[in-house]
Amino acid sequence: MLTNTRSDRVKAVRALSRRSVRSRTGEFLAEGPQAVREAVAFRPAHVRDVYVTPEAAERHAAIVEAARAAELWVHEVSPEVLAAMCDTESPQGIAAVCRVVDVPLEEALAGLPADALVCVLTHVRDPGNAGTVIRGADAAGADAVIVSDASVDIYNSKVVRSTVGSLWHLPVSTGSTVPEILDALRARGITLLAADGAGTTLLHDADLGGPHAWVMGNEAWGLPQEVRDACDDVVRVPIHGHAESLNLAMAATVCLYASAEARRTRR
Structure with missing residues (x-):
């Protein structure tokens, strides 16, 4: 057992909390049973090491067994070591x-x-929003998520946690x-559909009949005019109550599920 x-x-794993280290090493830390389970199940070739406390090894025996069956390195560590590796206040006993x-x-x-159904994130800076959109895209059956170069690093620990494992389920591209x-x-x-509150087309009137991509903007200022102009249509989610707006993750999920329903009725 690792106890020091x-x-x-431990220092090397902890250093992955820094973007510069992640970029240099091409590695990142996935924390929690959901993330580790999905990484082991869907992308075992991308898992280098699994770290687990004795209590978590017992509680999440199926994850540990799957990791060993995939011939991955599984290291038993003390709770103090896992806490030193992770950047969450209360680690859940397992990380990879x-x-x-x-x-x-x-x-x-x-x-x-x-x-095809694609989700594009442009200049999205909030880790929780980015991760939740990836999770929503996965749940809606999207075929890919594209994250622009000016957006948050998808390997930020908050993004990874927010995807709840969906990061390993569908193609994700970054850097363009x-x-x-x-x-x-x-x-x-x-077809490029800009999702923006300035849209004149309401979601239920949008043409979702063919291959299309939802283009989502920044949390604070939405999509700039030049991006809206470059898209085939600008669509807004109708607000029926008194709420000023929906946040990015909520709006993206609503749009993606509208597309999923249109897709389902065509098949």
């Missing part, structure tokens, strides 16, 4: 060092189905500029 909180291994899973834009868009993303989607015949 000052060991080089994983290799990054994002793919180039061309790869993410390769082989999209005829009724917004114009590059829109051009690549348009070249594949995918």
Whole structure:
């Protein structure tokens, strides 16, 4: 069992809380049973090490057994060591060092189905919002999530936790500029739908009949005019009550599920 909180291994894992270290090593830390379970189940080749406390090993025996069956390194550690590795105040007893899973834009868009559904995040800065949108896209059956270069790092621990494992379920691409993303989607015949409160088309009137991508903007200022102009339509979610607006994650989920329902009725 690893018990030394000052060991080089512990320091190396803890250093993954810094973006510069994640970028240099190509690794990040996934914390909690949901994240580790999905990483082991869906992307075992991307899991380098699993760290678990004795209590958590007993509580989450199925995860540990699956990791060992996949021939992954499983290290038993003291609660103090796990706490030193993680940046959450109350770690849930298990974490995994994983290799990054994002793919180039061309790869993410390769082989999209005829009724493709894509979610694009532009200049999204809030980790919780980004992770929740990825989770919503996964739940709605989206085929890919594209995160622009000016957005939050998807390997930020808050993003990873907010995806609740969905980060390992569908193609995610990062690092491309917004114009590059829109051009690549348009070249594949995918309709670009800007989701913005300034839209004149209401969601229930939007044309969701073919392959399309929802383009989501920044939490504070939405989508700039040039991005809205570059899209085929600007769509807004109707507000029936007195709420001023929906936050990014809520609006994205509503739009994605509208697309999922339209897709379901066509199939």
